[in-house]
Amino acid sequence: MGIETQDGFYKKIYQLIGEIPAGSVATYGQLAKLAGKPRGARQVGYAVSHVPDGLKLPFHRVMASSGKLAPDHVFEDQSFQRMLLEMEGVSFLPSGKIDMKHCLWQGPN
DNA sequence: GGGCTGACGGTTG
DNA sequence: GCAACCGCCAGCC
Numbered sequence: 575m576g577i578e579t580q581d582g583f584y585k586k587i588y589q590l591i592g593e594i595p596a597g598s599v600a601t602y603g604q605l606a607k608l609a610g611k612p613r614g615a616r617q618v619g620y621a622v623s624h625v626p627d628g629l630k631l632p633f634h635r636v637m638a639s640s641g642k643l644a645p646d647h648v649f650e651d652q653s654f655q656r657m658l659l660e661m662e663g664v665s666f667l668p669s670g671k672i673d674m675k676h677c678l679w680q681g682p683n
Numbered sequence: 684g685g686g687c688t689g690a691c692g693g694t695t696g
Numbered sequence: 697g698c699a700a701c702c703g704c705c706a707g708c709c
Contacts, residue, residue, distance in 0.1 A: 602690070602692085603693095611705075611706095613703090614704075614705060615692060615705090617691090617706055617707090620688090620689060620705090620706070638690080638692080640691095647690095648690055649690095685709105687707105688706105689705105691703105692703090693703090694701085694702085695699105695700085696700080
């Protein structure tokens with residue numbers, strides 16, 4: 575089978591990411607849970623790393639629960655991801671991590 | 684079919 | 697508060 579599973583797990587992930595409003599961020603575990611896989615955080619990461627072209631989803635708004643940005647090899651640089659987020663109004667802490675307390679996505683609802 | 688890999692998460696030191 | 701370790705799950709060789 576392709577990148578999408580029978581249940582459309584990846585499809586749900588992409589859909590959820592599309593629901594994330596500018597200025598907010600979501601964690602892999604959060605998206606995984608919303609997609610029906612509470613323990614599938616790694617699959618979310620795998621999903622976004624193999625995203626099909628043309629979806630144009632805000633993957634820069636998805637990050638680890640710790641608030642850390644993606645590794646350098648994903649985007650050209652972490653500074654690029656950070657720039658996009660700051661441009662959308664996401665607050666950063668002095669330590670260089672996201673201010674999850676204030677910017678975490680509330681969910682689709 | 685078996686084993687390796689990975690944009691993670693939670694616990695422990 | 698940060699780093700290392702182990703545990704999860706699906707895709708790929």
